[in-house]
Amino acid sequence: MSQPQNLRLSEIYIYPIKSLGGISLQQTEVEDRGLKYDRRWMLVDEAGKFLTQRQHAQMALLQVSIKEHGLLVTHKQDLQEPLLVPFESAQSSGPDMQVTIWDDTVIAQEVDPAVSAWFTKALGMPARLVKMPEASRRLVDNAYAAEGEIVSFADDFPFLIIGQSSLDDLNSRLEKEYIPINRFRPNFVFTGGEPFEEDQWGHLTIGDLNFYGAKPCARCVVTTIDQATGEKGQEPLRTLSTYRLKNNKVMFGQNLLHSSVGVVSVGDEVRVRTWR
Structure with missing residues (x-):
């Protein structure tokens, strides 16, 4: 595939305490475990x-x-x-x-x-x-790790990236409610490109840092929880299951590994170097 143009990092999120409310940042550091x-x-x-x-x-x-x-x-x-x-x-x-x-x-x-x-x-x-103390070493699953990468208390991988166009595509299919990005708990959101193209990314750079697509992210019931009220519903899983089902799992977003440490900022260019 040809290199898409005008991909930009539009949002950055961290979740210091696993499963609690996340934080939106304009800039942050990429460390060895995320x-x-x-x-x-x-x-x-x-x-x-x-x-x-x-x-x-x-x-x-x-x-x-x-x-x-x-x-x-x-x-x-x-x-x-x-x-x-x-x-x-x-x-x-x-x-x-x-x-x-x-x-x-x-x-x-x-x-x-x-x-x-x-x-x-x-x-x-x-x-x-x-x-997690600094000395603690939790390894990424060997089926996906390339160089013995480590991860924090995240479910499986150090990063999750989602395209704004993927979220827009989902919301265009919903009859009533609008689903915000916080339901999906990404680390990175980017603008530009086609819906769900991140599924096929191999090697990519965000600014000067190198990342690698590991696997699309299978979604769970957390996406149905309103993060402002704690109330559960049926969306977005009900709608996503009609067109984003693979091996009986709903896929939304791409898990990433990395081989660089440094700083990422909102506005950084995202460049896809290879496709899977």
């Missing part, structure tokens, strides 16, 4: 298993923002006083513990029992906030 701060923290149950909106939609009501000295967590319905999670305490947190994400077992550290108590009250269920 975007800076992205999914470096996670909530787990008493057995150390990760908590997710898939089973606990109320997690959508907790919003994270980055302040100078830590993460500020607020409740979107103001049902609880805000919580500051200092970066310092996260660095000097408790003893190592094992936590599980899907089939992976990872070393983590509980940030602070008092912080965990705040989340337990906010969510109405036992919850502990843990952080």
Whole structure:
């Protein structure tokens, strides 16, 4: 395929605490395991298993923002006083513990029992906030990894990219509601190009940094949760299942790996170097 023109990075998002509200950025750093701060923290149950909106939609009501000295967590319905999670305490947190994400077992550290108590009250269920220490190494699935890449507490891959034209295509097919991009929890959104062309990307650059398409992203029930209210519906999965079904899974967005570290900014040019 020929090189598409005028592809631009239009939005950047991170999700410091897995499955809580994301943060829109104009610029950020690409590190070895993903975007800076992205999914470096996670909530787990008493057995150390990760908590997710898939089973606990109320997690959508907790919003994270980055302040100078830590993460500020607020409740979107103001049902609880805000919580500051200092970066310092996260660095000097408790003893190592094992936590599980899907089939992976990872070393983590509980940030602070008092912080965990705040989340337990906010969510109405036992919850502990843990952080991934720098020494913890979680590998990307060997079926897709090229050079033993590592990843944070993200589901599988360091990055997810979605074209604005793909979202526009979906919304053009919906009868009533408009689905915002936050339902899909991307790291990168770009403008230009054709709907779903990101499915076929191989090697691409964003600014000066190198990324590689790993696999299209299979979507789950989280996409049906209104991120402002925590309420579940049927869209967009109902509509996407009519034209984006592969191996009985709904696909939307492309998972990425990378071989560069540096800075990405909104407005950076996106160039497709090879197609799959």
